[in-house]
Amino acid sequence: MPEYLTPGVYVEETSFRSKSIEGVATSTLGMVGATRYGPLPHVLTIADPGGAAPINLPVVTNTDPPLVTSYTEFERAFGGLGNVSERTNYLALSVRAFFGNGGRRVYIARAFGWPRDGQGEIDQAQVDAQFATRGVATGGAEAAQWRARWPGLAGREMKVDVTFTRGKNIVVRGADAQGVETARLTTVREFALVELAALVDGRPPQFPDDQLPDPVNLRVVLRDPVDRDLKFEGAGGGLEAIPPGQAGFHIQLTVMVTWADRVDVYTELAIDPRHPRSIMKVLNQQDPADEFALVWLRQIGDPTAAQLLTALLAADSQGYLTGGADGTDVIPRDLEGEEVSPNDPRKPATGLFALADIDDIAIVAMPDTASFADEGLRKTAVDSLIGHCERQRYRMAVVDPPIESSISEVREFRSQFDTKYAALYYPWLEIVDPNAVPDPGSPVPKLMLPPSGFVAGIYARSDIERGVHKAPANEVILGLTKFERNVTYGQQGVLNPEGINALRFFEGRSNRVWGARTLSSDPEWKYVNVRRLFIYLEHSIDKATQWAVFEPNNERLWASIRQTIEDFLLVTWRTGALMGTRPEEAYFVRCDRTTMSQNDLDNGRLICLIGVAPTYPAEFVIFRIGQWTADANRTT
Structure with a gap:
C-alpha cells in the first residue's frame, strides 16, 4: 500500500x-520483392573518390520498410511498373492490384540482388557501381558528387538542375566626403532576413541579376567571436567586411530533380554546411528533409563555399546521372534477407526480417517467388515466407503457384507444404499490360500476374467491410481481363479438398475467389477465416494484457x-x-x-x-x- x-x-x-x-488491425499487408528504385536498408563500403580509404556508408537510415497507403505513394517511393533487370516487376503490379481490390496499407521491403563473391557474401568492390552518380567539378577536380540515394538502373533517368537567385535585401557600404569609411556599415547588423552561414555576393549595387557569382566576391555571414556582430568570412577565412562602394546580395540555390513525371524542387538552399537549410542537410543521404528524396550531394575533400557554388552552377555538373545497375537477379536469399547484426548496430534487417518488427502487419506476400523458373529456388522462397509467418505467429501468408501450372502441377506444388499460416490460390490472372502502348489495329498487350496481390486486397476489403471472421471468398476480383485458365466444377472438386483455393469465372457473377482453405492437414485449421480470427484474438489479447506482468498474482x-x-x-x-x-x-x-x-x-x-x-x-x-x-x- x-x-x-x-x-x-x-x-x-x-x-x-x-x-x-482494443482489437488489432488485420488488413495491413507486408510485401517483399524487387523494385525499380527505393529504400533499401544496408550498410556497405563505398570507395572515396578523393582517394581516401573506403568508408562504411549506410545506403539508407530508415531501417524500417516504409508504409505506403496508396499506389501513388508507392510510385513516388519505389518507382513505377517498369521492368527490373528485364524481368517483370511483379511487386509493383501486385501492389497496384492490392489497392485496386480494396487494400489500404502495405509495408514494402525492397530486395536487391547485390553482386556476391565466391563465398556468397556481398562483393564490396562492386557496390559503388550499382549507384548512379554525376561529378561536381571545379578547377578540374571534383568538389562534390550527386549520387542516387539507392541502387538501380533507374538512377540514370534522374536529372539534376541547379539555379541561383540574388536576394533583394542588401547592405551598401559607403564613405563620407573625406573618404573615411562609414563605420555604421562595417558589419551586417542590419542585413535583414539573412541567417548565420548564409552566402553573400559582394558587388557594385548595379549589375545584371543573371550574372554568375564571382568566387572572389563571395562571403559567408558569421558572428564575430569578440564583439558578437555579424561579419563576413572572406576567401582567406578571416572575418572582414564588404569593400566600400559595394553591395551584399544574399545568394540562394534552387535544386530541381526530375525523374519521369516526378519533379522535386528544393528552394532557398544555402551552401555552407553550418546553415539550417544547407544543401548538405536538405539533400543528405542519411537523414534528408524529404524521406523519399531521389538524390543526395556528397562533398569530396574540403572545398570552400565559393568553390562549391561555382562547381554546382557549372553546366557540366548538371544533367542526368550516369552509371548505376540493377545488380544480379534476386534469389531466395535476397528475399528472406538477414537479421539485425548483433555486432554492428548500424546494420539493419533486410528482406522478410525487416518486416518482423512491424507489429501491425497481418498478411504477407512475396510475388517474386513465382518468378523463379527453378523448382528448388521456388520452394526455398516459399518456405522462407511460411517460416516467417510461423515465427511471427500473428501473420498469414498468401502463396502464389508457378506460372502456367496445370492441375497436376499445382497439386504437386501444393503437396510440398503443410502449414496453418498460409493459403494457396490458383490460377494466375491476366491483365492489360500497363507498360505497353498498343499499335493501332493490333491486339491490346496482355500480362500474366500471380494472384497474391489481388487476394491480399480482397482479404483487406473483407476485413474492413465485414470483419476478419468472414471468409475472404465469394468476393469479386477487380482489375483483370480473365484467368490464365478456367477452373471447372469438376477440377475444383479435386483442388478444394487439397487446400488449393480456386479463382473462377461465373457467368453473370464475374470473377470470384471460390475457396477459403489453408495449406494445413489439421482439420481444426482448415479454413482461412478461422485461422485469421484466432490470430486476431490472440494478438489483441497479447497486446492489451501486458499490464498484468509483475502484478501481484x-x-x-x-x-x-x-x-x-x-x-x-x-x-x-x-x-x-x-x-x-x-x-x-x-x-x-x-x-x-x-x-x-x-x-x-x-x-x-x-x-x-x-x-x-x-x-x-x-x-x-x-x-x-x-x-x-x-x-x-x-x-x-
Whole structure:
C-alpha cells in the first residue's frame, strides 16, 4: 500500500472497472520483392573518390520498410511498373492490384540482388557501381558528387538542375566626403532576413541579376567571436567586411530533380554546411528533409563555399546521372534477407526480417517467388515466407503457384507444404499490360500476374467491410481481363479438398475467389477465416494484457483478467464472429485455482484458459427437397 507518513488529506485516483482490449488491425499487408528504385536498408563500403580509404556508408537510415497507403505513394517511393533487370516487376503490379481490390496499407521491403563473391557474401568492390552518380567539378577536380540515394538502373533517368537567385535585401557600404569609411556599415547588423552561414555576393549595387557569382566576391555571414556582430568570412577565412562602394546580395540555390513525371524542387538552399537549410542537410543521404528524396550531394575533400557554388552552377555538373545497375537477379536469399547484426548496430534487417518488427502487419506476400523458373529456388522462397509467418505467429501468408501450372502441377506444388499460416490460390490472372502502348489495329498487350496481390486486397476489403471472421471468398476480383485458365466444377472438386483455393469465372457473377482453405492437414485449421480470427484474438489479447506482468498474482488479478477478456469476447460475439445464441455458448474464460497449481504460483506463472466457438464458412450449402403428397383426408 502507499506510504502515509505526514498527516494530511490525500486524494488518490483509482479504477473500479476492468481494462479494455482494443482489437488489432488485420488488413495491413507486408510485401517483399524487387523494385525499380527505393529504400533499401544496408550498410556497405563505398570507395572515396578523393582517394581516401573506403568508408562504411549506410545506403539508407530508415531501417524500417516504409508504409505506403496508396499506389501513388508507392510510385513516388519505389518507382513505377517498369521492368527490373528485364524481368517483370511483379511487386509493383501486385501492389497496384492490392489497392485496386480494396487494400489500404502495405509495408514494402525492397530486395536487391547485390553482386556476391565466391563465398556468397556481398562483393564490396562492386557496390559503388550499382549507384548512379554525376561529378561536381571545379578547377578540374571534383568538389562534390550527386549520387542516387539507392541502387538501380533507374538512377540514370534522374536529372539534376541547379539555379541561383540574388536576394533583394542588401547592405551598401559607403564613405563620407573625406573618404573615411562609414563605420555604421562595417558589419551586417542590419542585413535583414539573412541567417548565420548564409552566402553573400559582394558587388557594385548595379549589375545584371543573371550574372554568375564571382568566387572572389563571395562571403559567408558569421558572428564575430569578440564583439558578437555579424561579419563576413572572406576567401582567406578571416572575418572582414564588404569593400566600400559595394553591395551584399544574399545568394540562394534552387535544386530541381526530375525523374519521369516526378519533379522535386528544393528552394532557398544555402551552401555552407553550418546553415539550417544547407544543401548538405536538405539533400543528405542519411537523414534528408524529404524521406523519399531521389538524390543526395556528397562533398569530396574540403572545398570552400565559393568553390562549391561555382562547381554546382557549372553546366557540366548538371544533367542526368550516369552509371548505376540493377545488380544480379534476386534469389531466395535476397528475399528472406538477414537479421539485425548483433555486432554492428548500424546494420539493419533486410528482406522478410525487416518486416518482423512491424507489429501491425497481418498478411504477407512475396510475388517474386513465382518468378523463379527453378523448382528448388521456388520452394526455398516459399518456405522462407511460411517460416516467417510461423515465427511471427500473428501473420498469414498468401502463396502464389508457378506460372502456367496445370492441375497436376499445382497439386504437386501444393503437396510440398503443410502449414496453418498460409493459403494457396490458383490460377494466375491476366491483365492489360500497363507498360505497353498498343499499335493501332493490333491486339491490346496482355500480362500474366500471380494472384497474391489481388487476394491480399480482397482479404483487406473483407476485413474492413465485414470483419476478419468472414471468409475472404465469394468476393469479386477487380482489375483483370480473365484467368490464365478456367477452373471447372469438376477440377475444383479435386483442388478444394487439397487446400488449393480456386479463382473462377461465373457467368453473370464475374470473377470470384471460390475457396477459403489453408495449406494445413489439421482439420481444426482448415479454413482461412478461422485461422485469421484466432490470430486476431490472440494478438489483441497479447497486446492489451501486458499490464498484468509483475502484478501481484492473486485472486484480484485473476478476476480483473477474466473480466477484461470476457468483455472483449462479448463484443466479438455480438459482431457474429462466434457461434451460440448466448455468450455462455460462444466462449468461456477461466483464470483461478483450477487452471493454476501451487507450483505455477510459486514459479510466477498465471495461466488463463480461454475457449471460443468460431463460426465456420458455409462452404457447402445444401437444400434437400422432395415430393409431398397433399392428402385431404389426412389428419394431423
